[in-house]
Amino acid sequence: MIGGFGGSGGQPTRLMLALSKKKLKGLTIIGNVAGISETTGYGWPKNIKPVDQGIFFRTGIADKIICSFPVPASQNPKSPIENFWHNNKNSVEIIPQGTLIEKIRCAGAGIPAFYTSTGVGTIIENNKETKFINNKKYILEYALSADYALIRASVADENGNLQFRGTSRAFNPAMATAAKITIVEVDEIVKAGSLDPNNIHTLGIHVNRIIKRRKNDIYP
């Protein structure tokens, strides 16, 4: 799992760059908006060359993606994930965003499946169990977990408690609960007890490793 929403804010860019250099094969990537920044600049300041989840498909270490937004509206130029999809049509799974985040949340919350009206009457419903509840049709969706979550936070304390700024929270907290190992990239690490205990966005018990970024990293 790769945290954030898409765009530069909340994305664990340094962890992604490090991962992309590893000699690995066959990774499944789970993300939200995925692989569109490089071609469109989506969510990146204009003066910085974007990094996005397309990197795992350009370098070939990934062979599957589960996401909600893998291609830009414009058909040209083609993004790395669209190029990958052409030869691997069953390896790009596109899920409605609310269903995707709830599937991830449920994996962390011990809920194996839930019903939602999102996708009823569309191809999302194909081959899925449905049920009428109070005369309305719903689709049964299952929890989605991962071996690793790479996430990005603003600040961590020594106990691994995390806080996020603004819209950079997004998918990060839910992913932290849904992976066996959660690795977080932060701007700052502070002493235990220095964050307000009422305002911890991700509890430290979900965090396994913390990587502190250099000050003034070229990536936001």
Add this chain to the structure above:
Amino acid sequence: MIGGFGGSGGQPTRLMLALSKKKLKGLTIIGNVAGISETTGYGWPKNIKPVDQGIFFRTGIADKIICSFPVPASQNPKSPIENFWHNNKNSVEIIPQGTLIEKIRCAGAGIPAFYTSTGVGTIIENNKETKFINNKKYILEYALSADYALIRASVADENGNLQFRGTSRAFNPAMATAAKITIVEVDEIVKAGSLDPNNIHTLGIHVNRIIKRRKNDIYP
């Protein structure tokens, strides 16, 4: 719905007292720990006479309760809810706490039903739909909403955004999302923009009315 957890912290005591004096009949009360403080002192400072959800059954305005903890461990003296139960055995619905809070959360989150392993093999499973998922048995549980939520917060801003202190958060935020009308009892109301926008525990769009308590109210 009555917010808090049980005990004095996070309980909308002033709203409960006001409600108990209304000429109403047939209310259904939804709460967690309910009606045990008066007999046991549960969660109340020793020097203050406890108020709890038993009040609605002593005065007779309620005729049903849905909760997780309606009676104290000790059998004597009997609590108002145990007395009510003796003549109304089908009107006291006892639900596992995690299932109760998730049912309420789902009502606010547009999820009509979810699966949980809690209660499998117990009387909670009786007459419920079950399903094996990855070879494990789960119970299907349905969302639970209400007409009104009475909740208690520490501070509200002018937009209705709420913050809670310590363990007084409990059931309050979920209930605020699951009721048609949410009324909140707060210690303090501050200007819009004076709370940290990253640390709002209940979004203002869930709050319909705010009642400010007097300073130094006799109830905590």
Add this chain to the structure above:
Amino acid sequence: MRYHSDPAERLNKKQIAKYATKFLKNNSIINLGIGIPSLCAQYITDPTILLHAENGVYGFNKFANEKNINPDYMDAGGNFLETNKNMVFFDSVESFNLIRGGHIDTTILGAFQVSKNGDIANWMIPKRGIGSIGGAMDLCANTKNVIVTMEHTTKLNEPKIVEKCEFPLTAVNCVNKIVTDVGVFEINYNSIILKECAPGWDVLSIQNITGVKVKCDKKIVFMDIDNV
């Protein structure tokens, strides 16, 4: 924009966006899709209307000045936001609780096709074969009031309001209102009802570029595009 058979100019994208804001109620919370809908933001002057974005914010009203951007303040379209005192931030779980839970009053989005029973197709062009769903399916399936803003026809002047969508659906039976560059339509009881015409347009000219039989109110009003 004007095709040779058009009786008058069609509205431009900004005019469509501006006109759509006429249908927003005060004290409501609104989600704007990408494309024409995102242009609506600049025409919303009522301070009680709160804009919501899927990535975890509501209460914003302006994009940030390009010299003063911060990646931590973005909308779902990837635009950077100026902060203000009414903004609140939350995570994606809560953001979609708001959507799925019916707490968003109105969503405005674009479409490739809308059918007379209110089905909408807006996420994939079949000949491309891949598209992005994002939050569109959640928004369409769960928001009380769904307004589509779009050009009335394709570039080849083919109808986009149709009997039955041929493109893959985003959601069924959900669209309440359509604001196009030639008129305003409501969908009611499996019918497309023309409520307002663009200046210079009439029922017949609109019928000619619409894929379904258009019903009318007794008296058609012209869109008052200058006074929204």
Add this chain to the structure above:
Amino acid sequence: MRYHSDPAERLNKKQIAKYATKFLKNNSIINLGIGIPSLCAQYITDPTILLHAENGVYGFNKFANEKNINPDYMDAGGNFLETNKNMVFFDSVESFNLIRGGHIDTTILGAFQVSKNGDIANWMIPKRGIGSIGGAMDLCANTKNVIVTMEHTTKLNEPKIVEKCEFPLTAVNCVNKIVTDVGVFEINYNSIILKECAPGWDVLSIQNITGVKVKCDKKIVFMDIDNV
């Protein structure tokens, strides 16, 4: 406490609680039920062990001094807490996400009955007809390591470790370990395995007050109650 046929004193509640803490691993997160389990807190000296309470807190370690209580800092048993720098607060949704999601390592709770397949009954006495479930069903059904602390028998010296629970169940097939006032037991493959005896107790005396056939390790160890 000693019944006339007992070979030695049974442990008192504090000793049971203290002994149970021997089985807690460092860097783990623990939920303590009411009764004997809540007494465990005072014997946990490892600072890496975090206590969790259902009402939305972990990281606490002490009850507040009676003169200095604040209703905003409470555990699920209704006790007021002293604050410290490792405490974190959250709402009930998140608290039960932790429990149901398997993020709590160990739960210690009391029981009326435990059966040899690990079923537990701890929420209702049938003749009373009503009881409180609270968080017990969630904790038992979802925690990796469930430790029961209880007196070995009822006040009438009847077994509480039984073939099959007669009391309404809290959860099935979940108990891993039982610490009583006469011994320590593990439940494995549908068997009750005696691991340690209270000082002065032996297998036969324990078997006499247990409702199922007790299996033993080759060598029974005495509980070292002074050095936990």
